[in-house]
Amino acid sequence: MSESIRTCDLLKDCAPELLERAGIGTWALDLSRQNLSLSRTARDLLGFGPEISASYDLFLSRADDRDLSRLVAAVNHSFESGKPLDIQYRLRGGKPVRRVRIVGSVVNDKSNAAANLAGILLDIEKENQNEERERHLALILDTIPDAMIVIDQHGIMQFFSNAAERQFGYSASEAIGENVSILMPEPDRSRHDDYIARYLTTGERRIIGIGRVVTGRRKDGTTFPMHLTVGAMRSADDLYFTGFVRDLTEQQQTQARLQELQSELVHISRLSAMGEMASALAHELNQPLSAISNYMSGSHRLLAKSSDPNASQVRLALERASDQAIRAGQIIRRLRSFVARDETEKRVESLSKLIEEAGALGLTGAREQNVKIRFDLDPLHDAVFADRVQIQQVLVNLFRNALEAMATSSTRELITSNKPVDDNMIEIIVSDTGQGFDPDVLPNLFQPFFTTKESGMGVGLSISRTIIEAHGGRLWAENNSSGGATFHLTLPAATEKDAAHVA
Amino acid sequence: MSHEIFVIDDDAAMRDSLDFLLKSAGYEVRLFESAQIFLDNLPKYDVGFILTDIRMPGIDGIELLRRLNAVSDGRRSCVVVMTGHGDIPLAVEAMKLGAIDFLEKPFDDERLIAALKSALEHGSSKSDPLTADIAGRIESLSQRERQVMEGLVAGLSNKLIAREYDISPRTVEVYRANVMTKMKAGNISELVRFAIRGGMIRD
Numbered sequence: 001m002s003e004s005i006r007t008c009d010l011l012k013d014c015a016p017e018l019l020e021r022a023g024i025g026t027w028a029l030d031l032s033r034q035n036l037s038l039s040r041t042a043r044d045l046l047g048f049g050p051e052i053s054a055s056y057d058l059f060l061s062r063a064d065d066r067d068l069s070r071l072v073a074a075v076n077h078s079f080e081s082g083k084p085l086d087i088q089y090r091l092r093g094g095k096p097v098r099r100v101r102i103v104g105s106v107v108n109d110k111s112n113a114a115a116n117l118a119g120i121l122l123d124i125e126k127e128n129q130n131e132e133r134e135r136h137l138a139l140i141l142d143t144i145p146d147a148m149i150v151i152d153q154h155g156i157m158q159f160f161s162n163a164a165e166r167q168f169g170y171s172a173s174e175a176i177g178e179n180v181s182i183l184m185p186e187p188d189r190s191r192h193d194d195y196i197a198r199y200l201t202t203g204e205r206r207i208i209g210i211g212r213v214v215t216g217r218r219k220d221g222t223t224f225p226m227h228l229t230v231g232a233m234r235s236a237d238d239l240y241f242t243g244f245v246r247d248l249t250e251q252q253q254t255q256a257r258l259q260e261l262q263s264e265l266v267h268i269s270r271l272s273a274m275g276e277m278a279s280a281l282a283h284e285l286n287q288p289l290s291a292i293s294n295y296m297s298g299s300h301r302l303l304a305k306s307s308d309p310n311a312s313q314v315r316l317a318l319e320r321a322s323d324q325a326i327r328a329g330q331i332i333r334r335l336r337s338f339v340a341r342d343e344t345e346k347r348v349e350s351l352s353k354l355i356e357e358a359g360a361l362g363l364t365g366a367r368e369q370n371v372k373i374r375f376d377l378d379p380l381h382d383a384v385f386a387d388r389v390q391i392q393q394v395l396v397n398l399f400r401n402a403l404e405a406m407a408t409s410s411t412r413e414l415i416t417s418n419k420p421v422d423d424n425m426i427e428i429i430v431s432d433t434g435q436g437f438d439p440d441v442l443p444n445l446f447q448p449f450f451t452t453k454e455s456g457m458g459v460g461l462s463i464s465r466t467i468i469e470a471h472g473g474r475l476w477a478e479n480n481s482s483g484g485a486t487f488h489l490t491l492p493a494a495t496e497k498d499a500a501h502v503a
Numbered sequence: 504m505s506h507e508i509f510v511i512d513d514d515a516a517m518r519d520s521l522d523f524l525l526k527s528a529g530y531e532v533r534l535f536e537s538a539q540i541f542l543d544n545l546p547k548y549d550v551g552f553i554l555t556d557i558r559m560p561g562i563d564g565i566e567l568l569r570r571l572n573a574v575s576d577g578r579r580s581c582v583v584v585m586t587g588h589g590d591i592p593l594a595v596e597a598m599k600l601g602a603i604d605f606l607e608k609p610f611d612d613e614r615l616i617a618a619l620k621s622a623l624e625h626g627s628s629k630s631d632p633l634t635a636d637i638a639g640r641i642e643s644l645s646q647r648e649r650q651v652m653e654g655l656v657a658g659l660s661n662k663l664i665a666r667e668y669d670i671s672p673r674t675v676e677v678y679r680a681n682v683m684t685k686m687k688a689g690n691i692s693e694l695v696r697f698a699i700r701g702g703m704i705r706d
């Protein structure tokens with residue numbers, strides 16, 4: 001008890017000095033606003049030397065103009081109502097601007113019972129700056145698409161960013177305080193504490209500073225691929241780990257889609273290359289086979305008038321030989337219809353999507369080659385009725401040809417556009433700034449086995465034309481004004497009836 | 504009309520072998536390696552019967568038919584086109600342009616001679632007894648069978664025909680079989696020929 005009295009007295013005696021030492025000024029103002037007393041620290045905060053006699057006017061003159069009327073009103077209000085004063089205001093002319101907080105209450109003077117206002121004055125600039133910086137950092141963190149999670153050395157989450165909330169489905173308040181292992185599926189889930197323990201004892205880095213693709217677990221139990229990088233930091237005596245998480249779902253889906261498209265294309269182009277070869281072979285072989293058949297048939301007829309004893313046998317042989325020539329023709333015909341995919345899968349397709357996907361497949365490496373790629377697509381004429389894989393095969397083929405043609409050009413620009421044309425068709429135009437074609441090459445461009453490349457079978461454009469014609473469209477080429485080649489192809493625009501079939 | 508046959512084909516062996524075959528059957532033959540050369544010389548001849556390849560560089564068989572239609576002399580001639588492997592749409596186009604028949608390479612000489620005979624004897628095959636018979640066969644088709652036949656002749660697949668008439672591809676197969684039986688057609692080419700001769704396909 002005696003001790004309590006002792007400390008109580010101590011506090012009474014030393015309170016002003018303690019405040020001074022803590023950087024907090026004290027002040028008192030009488031009702032007439034004539035007398036103002038300021039402590040040493042209060043003078044320092046306001047920038048008055050000990051030689052200047054303080055006055056209320058002088059005190060007000062230190063306030064920034066923008067806050068002056070507010071300050072006067074607050075002081076008057078406290079005097080009139082007897083309620084406490086608490087206001088922050090800016091000091092005049094400081095760079096950077098300094099803020100102070102003035103807190104006071106009405107106290108009665110023992111001598112004349114007149115009311116005085118007295119209280120403390122403190123610098124809040126430092127406090128505000130810290131808050132501001134923290135808010136700023138939080139805003140920056142929110143803009144990072146990667147999630148950020150901080151855990152302590154027991155695996156307990158201390159910080160959970162907005163992106164983390166989006167990725168994992170937990171709110172920060174749900175996550176903070178929980179073990180980070182709730183964000184991972186088994187077996188990591190039950191082993192994570194051991195992982196930390198192992199790092200703490202051995203210092204062996206398995207993920208810290210390295211980064212790995214691991215699996216994350218959302219609140220609803222679903223999992224997703226993620227890239228995780230972890231940093232360790234020591235703050236005072238505690239060790240914290242910061243994890244940055246990038247959701248790879250979308251990236252992996254895109255990659256899978258590209259792979260799928262690519263394998264489809266490879267399959268189809270192999271098939272159609274075979275089909276085209278079979279078809280071209282059939283055409284080429286039909287000519288000599290027809291000639292053979294004709295010679296045989298003619299001979300057979302001539303021998304009808306012969307009196308040679310062997311004539312009838314020779315005629316029979318010629319007839320059979322002729323039959324065999326026709327049979328050979330039929331075999332080739334069957335081979336072609338076997339290889340050729342005569343049933344196409346036509347649907348209503350978005351042209352822009354077809355072109356963009358074909359671009360993703362056919363234009364890889366274009367950026368490294370410094371090729372400018374422009375898709376000038378009219379969204380009003382986007383729906384076509386087509387077999388997606390086949391049309392993409394054509395476009396990929398055209399794109400790749402264009403890239404090759406521009407390999408030695410100084411300007412490298414590839415423009416793809418579309419426009420409506422007659423007969424409810426949509427025309428797609430692919431222009432490059434390559435070398436164009438010699439006049440004697442143009443008419444043969446679409447013939448099978450015709451090629452201007454050193455390696456290549458010369459069936460690409462021939463297949464492309466076959467595909468486009470099977471869609472009821474046309475494919476042709478010309479030289480353009482920039483010296484390159486322009487390919488045009490037409491496809492039927494999708495009608496409402498087509499759309500109904502798709503639905 | 505003369506019994507001279509005008510053969511147009513860019514393949515030398517085809518020309519020579521047709522020359523041999525047709526002469527063996529008793530016809531006179533004139534050979535041309537391109538439609539352009541033939542057209543250039545057209546005024547010199549009394550052209551009755553033309554046997555032409557359809558796929559040729561320069562002026563192809565289709566373009567030749569168009570140009571023949573544009574000159575009054577050409578209109579009187581009978582044209583049989585030779586096509587490659589089952590090129591139905593091209594053959595149909597040729598028939599629409601006035602070709603009286605088409606032959607798929609390689610062809611049986613009997614088919615060729617029959618086409619020639621019929622053309623030379625009747626001027627056009629459109630008035631011979633077989634034509635009347637084919638018209639009767641087409642008459643015997645049900646409405647749906649007729650629709651399927653029109654699709655087949657237009658070169659459509661079963662699937663596309665099914666889409667066109669909103670029936671299942673399986674049903675199309677059934678109708679297709681019926682059509683082939685009723686038309687007495689052994690294959691699609693023959694069906695196309697019958698369709699044209701029976702007047703199913705008009706210009």
